[in-house]
Each structure stands twice: as structure tokens, then as C-alpha cells.
Amino acid sequence: MTEIHLTGRAASPGLAIGPVTVLAAAAVESRRVTGDPAQETAALKAAIEGATAELAELVEAEQGDAADILEFQVTMLEDDALAEGAFDAIAAGTAADQAWRSALDAEIAGYRAAEDEYFRARIADLVDIRDRVIARLNGADRSAAIPGGSVVAGDDISPSAFLAADWRRGGAIVLAAGSSSSHVAMLARARGTPMVVGLGPLSWEERPPALALVDGDAGTVIFDPQPETRRLFEQRMNAANDVRAIADAGRAKPALTAGGRRITVLLNIAAPEDLAGVDPAICDGIGLVRTEFLFGASQGLPDEETQYAAYRRILDWAEGRSVTIRTLDAGGDKPIAGLTIDGESNPFLGLRGIRLSLSRPEVFRLQLRALARAAVHGPLKVMLPMVAVPSELDHSAMLLDAEIAALRADGIVCARPPLGIMVEVPAAALRAEDFDAAFYSIGSNDLTQYTMAAARDIGAVADLNDTGNPAVLALIARTVEAGRARGVEVSLCGDAAADTRLTKALLATGLTTLSVSPVAVARLKATIATVSP
Ligand code: PEP
Ligand code: MG
Numbered sequence: 001m002t003e004i005h006l007t008g009r010a011a012s013p014g015l016a017i018g019p020v021t022v023l024a025a026a027a028v029e030s031r032r033v034t035g036d037p038a039q040e041t042a043a044l045k046a047a048i049e050g051a052t053a054e055l056a057e058l059v060e061a062e063q064g065d066a067a068d069i070l071e072f073q074v075t076m077l078e079d080d081a082l083a084e085g086a087f088d089a090i091a092a093g094t095a096a097d098q099a100w101r102s103a104l105d106a107e108i109a110g111y112r113a114a115e116d117e118y119f120r121a122r123i124a125d126l127v128d129i130r131d132r133v134i135a136r137l138n139g140a141d142r143s144a145a146i147p148g149g150s151v152v153a154g155d156d157i158s159p160s161a162f163l164a165a166d167w168r169r170g171g172a173i174v175l176a177a178g179s180s181s182s183h184v185a186m187l188a189r190a191r192g193t194p195m196v197v198g199l200g201p202l203s204w205e206e207r208p209p210a211l212a213l214v215d216g217d218a219g220t221v222i223f224d225p226q227p228e229t230r231r232l233f234e235q236r237m238n239a240a241n242d243v244r245a246i247a248d249a250g251r252a253k254p255a256l257t258a259g260g261r262r263i264t265v266l267l268n269i270a271a272p273e274d275l276a277g278v279d280p281a282i283c284d285g286i287g288l289v290r291t292e293f294l295f296g297a298s299q300g301l302p303d304e305e306t307q308y309a310a311y312r313r314i315l316d317w318a319e320g321r322s323v324t325i326r327t328l329d330a331g332g333d334k335p336i337a338g339l340t341i342d343g344e345s346n347p348f349l350g351l352r353g354i355r356l357s358l359s360r361p362e363v364f365r366l367q368l369r370a371l372a373r374a375a376v377h378g379p380l381k382v383m384l385p386m387v388a389v390p391s392e393l394d395h396s397a398m399l400l401d402a403e404i405a406a407l408r409a410d411g412i413v414c415a416r417p418p419l420g421i422m423v424e425v426p427a428a429a430l431r432a433e434d435f436d437a438a439f440y441s442i443g444s445n446d447l448t449q450y451t452m453a454a455a456r457d458i459g460a461v462a463d464l465n466d467t468g469n470p471a472v473l474a475l476i477a478r479t480v481e482a483g484r485a486r487g488v489e490v491s492l493c494g495d496a497a498a499d500t501r502l503t504k505a506l507l508a509t510g511l512t513t514l515s516v517s518p519v520a521v522a523r524l525k526a527t528i529a530t531v532s533p
Pocket of ligand 2: 385424443445446
């Protein structure tokens with residue numbers, strides 16, 4: 001047996017070894033076709049409703065990102081336009097399952113041809129929805145479980161298949177196609193499951209390989225390794241585990257450089273559920289709450305009470321540590337139905353972040369009211385995304401003050417949180433001192449893509465999308481300097497904060513505060529300890 005070496009793109013870091021489970025394509029089952037359009041229509045309607053209910057039940061059982069992703073699928077299924085073509089075909093005599101499959105396949109082909117990586121990354125969701133409804137029509141059981149600890153190999157994997165497997169026993173995902181911005185890649189990163197995408201066709205000559213070694217850092221896979229290859233890989237895995245164990249032991253300790261410099265480590269979260277089971281002692285506070293989670297639900301925009309309750313939960317969790325909540329950052333790679341603009345030729349340069357909030361003051365005011373009410377319960381800071389010019393901050397401050405005055409006039413308890421800005425547009429980084437901001441938080445994901453003119457979600461320009469580029473580091477240093485001159489805090493909350501290959505360079509810019517997801521804290525603190533002075 002010869003070993004097979006494949007190179008793809010790293011989608012979730014870590015090393016794994018395990019038996020290979022090949023993902024089977026969804027079986028094309030036969031069902032009894034009635035031949036009566038009215039009955040076929042009723043069958044498809046029932047299957048869609050059943051699949052929606054099934055998903056809604058799964059949403060209840062999941063938390064955070066996983067729940068958001070399933071919620072996204074519910075929203076898609078509830079969109080009548082998705083099934084329109086299928087119902088038309090049934091009326092013309094096609095069987096329900098065939099009509100649904102053709103309609104969804106046409107939709108999937110459209111997503112596949114999209115220039116925007118965001119849409120291509122959603123193909124797995126559409127396939128998931130297609131197969132769930134077909135399984136309902138056929139009365140089939142979709143729960144062909146993935147054995148725990150296995151390396152799952154296939155063309156692509158659906159979020160449902162990922163969520164049905166138990167990843168606590170290890171394992172990894174290796175895909176012929178796939179995308180590092182897919183929902184499954186996000187889940188894999190959050191759960192620490194190594195994943196490699198874009199390996200190209202996985203064709204085995206006789207039978208599939210028995211074993212695989214996966215390097216989610218380098219984006220490589222070795223199938224059927226020789227004993228010596230396996231032994232060396234296991235050695236690397238053991239060394240990595242030792243490093244992790246040491247890092248875990250230091251997780252709850254303050255972050256100090258080798259020279260004894262204290263670095264503030266904050267958390268990034270996408271929803272209050274991300275804090276479940278997280279010990280507040282591992283961090284100095286929360287540096288970024290992405291509030292988009294509140295706005296993605298199928299039941300429309302959230303009311304003031306819903307928002308207030310969510311913000312308060314986070315402040316309660318933080319037990320007196322500071323909490324920075326970002327106002328809605330919709331648009332760009334985060335479309336929100338009914339709010340963001342469809343069909344912008346370049347959504348990253350369009351009406352997104354603070355621009356969108358200021359253009360929809362009725363939505364923005366509600367969020368500011370909820371934040372001012374929550375500010376009574378702890379040291380809350382409010383942060384504005386995508387700010388490019390000082391007037392955007394000034395205008396937002398006026399709206400915040402007006403809402404606070406209105407709340408007080410109604411006898412509602414509230415407080416004025418400090419208002420700061422994300423520095424993620426080069427114009428803001430170059431002129432940070434012009435902004436009357438209570439703090440700056442550098443959004444390195446957007447700052448990098450705008451500085452390098454290389455989109456954050458297009459694999460082909462991933463090499464250029466590098467926060468370690470001297471031009472990006474210079475803008476970071478420029479912002480740190482402005483913060484120092486104005487006597488306000490500067491932090492960095494983009495993905496680069498968790499990329500330990502960049503820690504030394506980031507600290508060299510003068511940054512003393514980094515904000516990362518809870519899973520990245522231990523590794524970051526261990527790396528900070530190696531940086532001198
Ligand atoms: C960033 O741009 O670095 C950032 C933290 O914001 P988001 O990733 O949510 O755009
Ligand atoms: Mg951003």
C-alpha cells in the first residue's frame with residue numbers, strides 16, 4: 001500500500017489521526033408516487049413543514065453558532081420562493097421528490113456559480129435542506145451516524161451531519177471541495193476539530209483508505225501512512241498535546257510576557273451562549289460582542305426587551321469585568337434579511353456597519369436604548385463598527401444622548417456607556433486622533449482586507465490577506481500611538497489576535513490588549529509568555 005499525500009487549504013487547526021469514514025452521497029430512495037398533482041403538492045408541503053419543525057427542534061437543543069446556523073436553514077425553508085419552482089413542476093405532472101430535487105439543484109447551481117465566496121460557502125446548507133426534505137418525503141431515516149473519532153472524507157459535509165457526530169472523541173474533516181468560510185468550518189474551529197478543504201477529487205483505486213493523518217495547521221492529509229510516517233506524526237501530536245496541557249494550566253493566570261509586561265486578554269463572543277461553561281477567571285473582560293446574532297432570527301428584528309435581556313446576561317456573566325458590546329455590524333459578509341441592501345456590487349464597500357445603522361435610525365435607537373439600560377448592570381462600553389469619519393461617531397453620540405434623555409424622562413433607569421470605535425477602515429487608522437472616541441478596538445479582519453485590497457473570504461487572495469504585512473502593522477502602530485496620545489485604551493479584536501504566529505509582531509506595535517475567542521485563550525497566553533521583553 002502506498003501512502004497518499006494531499007494538500008488542500010487549512011480550515012480549522014490541529015492534528016488528528018483516525019480511521020477514515022467516507023461520506024456517502026445521499027441515497028436516491030424510491031417512493032410511491034401518487035400521480036395526482038394535488039396529493040404530490042400536499043406531500044411536499046407536509047415534508048417541508050416536517051423538515052422545518054425538525055430543524056426548529058434541533059435549534060432548541062443547540063447553542064451559539066450551531067443554533068444560528070440551523071436557524072439560518074429554517075429561514076431558508078420558510079422562504080416560499082425556494083419551493084415555488086417545485087410546486088410549479090408538480091402542477092405540470094412531476095412527482096414531488098423529483099420536483100423538489102430539481103428546484104434545489106437549480107438553486108445550488110446558482111450558488112455554485114456565484115462570484116461571492118459567501119454564497120458558495122452556503123451550498124452545504126442548501127444540500128442539507130434538499131436532503132432533509134427528500135428524506136421526509138421518503139420516510140427515510142437520515143441519522144446514518146459518523147463514528148466518533150473518525151476522519152470524515154467526502155466532497156462536502158452538511159451542518160446537520162457535522163452536528164450529529166460526537167467530536168469529543170477526536171476526529172477530523174477532510175474535503176475534496178468545501179470552503180474555510182462555510183458554516184461547518186466555523187463550527188469545527190469553535191469545537192477544535194481539525195479540518196482541511198479543497199483537496200481535489202478523492203478517488204481511491206480499489207477501496208477507500210483505512211487510516212488518515214490530518215494536519216489542520218498546514219492543510220495536508222496523508223492517507224494510509226507507512227508505519228514510520230505514522231510514528232513521526234504521533235510524535236508531533238504528543239508534543240502538541242504537551243504544549244496544550246501546559247497552556248491549559250496557565251489559562252486562568254494573568255498574561256505576562258517573558259519580560260513581565262502585563263497583557264490584557266479579553267474574549268470575543270458571537271452570542272451569550274458562547275460563554276456557557278467558560279470560567280470568567282480566564283479573561284480580563286469581554287472585548288467584542290458581535291450583536292448580529294440577535295438580528296438573524298426568523299421572527300424579525302429583536303425588540304428592546306430581548307436585546308436588554310441578552311446584554312444583561314453577558315454583563316452578569318462577566319462579574320464586574322468590562323464588557324464591550326458592538327452595535328449591529330450588518331452588511332458585507334453578514335447580510336440580514338429585511339435590513340441590508342440586496343444586490344450591492346461590492347457589499348464590503350457598501351452600506352454596512354455604522355453606515356447602515358445611521359441610515360436606519362429606528363433600528364439603531366432601539367439598540368442604543370437597550371444598551372443604555374443594560375449599562376446600569378456593569379462596566380459596559382459600546383463600540384461602533386466600520387467607522388470611517390468622525391461625524392459618524394458624533395452623530396451616534398447624539399442619538400445615544402437623545403435616547404438616554406428620553407429614557408430618563410420616562411423614569412426608566414439607564415446609564416451613559418463610554419462610546420468607542422472599531423478601527424477597521426484605513427482612513428480611521430490614519431487619523432485615529434481626530435475621533436472623540438472613548439477607546440479604539442482594531443478590527444484586523446477588515447483593516448487587513450481594506451489595506452491589502454484582498455477580500456477576507458476569497459481563498460485565491462488569502463496570501464495577500466495578511467495582517468502581518470508591514471503596511472497593516474504600520475496602521476496598527478499608528479492607532480496605538482493615537483490612543484497613547486489621547487490617553488485611551490487600544491485593543492485588537494480581529495482574528496489576528498488569536499494567530500500566535502503574529503503575537504510577537506502585534507505586541508511590538510505597542511498593543512497591550514488582545515481579544516480572542518474563549519478556545520484561543522490558553523494558547524495565546526502561553527505564546528505571550530515567550531515574547532520578550
Ligand atoms: C474585524 O473586522 O476584525 C472584526 C473584529 O469584525 P468582524 O470580523 O465582525 O467584521
Ligand atoms: Mg469588521
